[in-house]
Amino acid sequence: QSALTQPPSASGSPGQSxxxxxxxxxxDVGAYNYVSWYQQHPGKAPQLLIYEVTKRPSGVPDRxxxxxxxxxxxxxxxxxxxxxxxDYYCSSYAGSNNLIFGGGTKLTVL
Amino acid sequence: QEQLVESGGGxxxxxxxLRLSCAASGLTFSSYGMHWVRQAPxxxxxxxxxxxxxxxxxxxxxxxxxxxxxSRDNSKNTLYLQMNSLRVEDTAVYFCARDMGGGRWVDLWGxxxxxxxxx
Numbered sequence: 249q250s251a252l253t254q255p256p257s258a259s260g261s262p263g264q265s266x267x268x269x270x271x272x273x274x275x276d277v278g279a280y281n282y283v284s285w286y287q288q289h290p291g292k293a294p295q296l297l298i299y300e301v302t303k304r305p306s307g308v309p310d311r312x313x314x315x316x317x318x319x320x321x322x323x324x325x326x327x328x329x330x331x332x333x334x335d336y337y338c339s340s341y342a343g344s345n346n347l348i349f350g351g352g353t354k355l356t357v358l
Numbered sequence: 359q360e361q362l363v364e365s366g367g368g369x370x371x372x373x374x375x376l377r378l379s380c381a382a383s384g385l386t387f388s389s390y391g392m393h394w395v396r397q398a399p400x401x402x403x404x405x406x407x408x409x410x411x412x413x414x415x416x417x418x419x420x421x422x423x424x425x426x427x428x429s430r431d432n433s434k435n436t437l438y439l440q441m442n443s444l445r446v447e448d449t450a451v452y453f454c455a456r457d458m459g460g461g462r463w464v465d466l467w468g469x470x471x472x473x474x475x476x477x
Contacts, residue, residue, distance in 0.1 A: 251402065282462040286403075293453060293467040294403065305465065337403050345408050345417040345461035347393065352402040 252277065252338055252350035259356040260328045268353045270321040270338030276348055278319035282341035285314055285323045288352075289334045297336075298323060325355070333357045360384040360466055362454050367471030370444055380437040380454030380468055388412070388432035391457035393464055394439050396450035406452070407439070408461050417461070422448075444475045 253271040260266040270277065270285075277283055283301045286294035296305055298314035301321065311326045321340070325332055338350040366378040380392070394406040407428040408417045416428050427440040437454050451472050455464035 251404075280462070282459060284463040293469050295467070296463075296465045299459065299463045299465070339403075339405075339463060341459075341462040345415070346419070347395075347405040347408070347461070347463075349395070349403040349405060 252340060252348055254336075254338060254350040254353045256351070257354045257356065259358055260325075261358045262328050262330065264328050265324060265326045266328060266355065268323045268325075268336055268338075268355070270323070270340075270350050272319050272321075272340055272348070274319060276340040276342040277316065277321055279343070280341045281316070283314065283316055283321040284339045285312075286337045286339065287332075287334045288337065294337060328357050330357050360456075362456065362466060362468035364452060364454055364468045364471035367452065367473045369474045369476060371477055372444060372446055372475055374444055375440070375442045376444060376473060378439040378441070378452055378454075378471060378473070380439075382435045382437070382456075385456070385466075387430075387435040391461060392428075392430065392437045393455045393457055394428060394437075394452055395455055395464070395467075396448075396452045397470070398447075398450040401450075404450070408457065409437070441473070444473075446475050449473060449475045 285298040288294040301316045336353045342348045393408045409428045425443045429438045451470040453470045454468045456466040458465040
């Protein structure tokens with residue numbers, strides 16, 4: 249199975265909002281409401297930001313929000329802060345107990 | 359606190375084997391399914407395998423099917439990944455991660471262990 253498609257990079261100034269897209273197919277993103285998003289700082293393990301398309305684990309700021317339309321999911325980061333500069337990965341359930349990840353998006357805070 | 363710690367990585371020649379371990383602490387390990395996810399240097403995340411909470415079922419990415427075997431010892435709170443017939447393209451940091459959605463998403467990650475396959 250091919251990886252989900254994410255833009256390689258995104259950027260925004262402090263205080264602005266930025267959206268990162270994640271495009272899959274009718275077999276994964278479009279088929280299930282099981283899209284999750286992860287933040288990874290250099291040399292660190294990924295951390296869960298969003299699960300089941302829109303839900304935030306406790307401790308994740310509400311500046312992070314998720315959505316989905318058809319085969320494309322999106323992560324929006326509002327009120328950008330310097331510490332938001334990181335790599336972001338989407339993931340989707342793909343059936344048969346398989347997960348699929350996106351290629352990652354490097355977010356730069358200008 | 360809840361923690362996953364991987365070990366067993368290193369440098370290995372193509373065609374050889376390696377076994378990774380993931381020790382869990384601060385959580386009821388036997389209640390959760392577990393995944394292995396890898397990340398090649400400078401690349402994105404790639405799902406490798408998932409095992410049910412009781413070890414009764416395992417699922418693999420096509421890229422490792424027939425070469426890798428996931429297992430667990432709930433009495434030792436430890437997850438394993440036996441990697442045989444290693445290839446250069448298996449070079450990556452290997453993370454273990456806790457499943458929270460019946461194979462649908464993960465919430466807790468270890469810090470990873472680096473496997474380098476090189477002659």
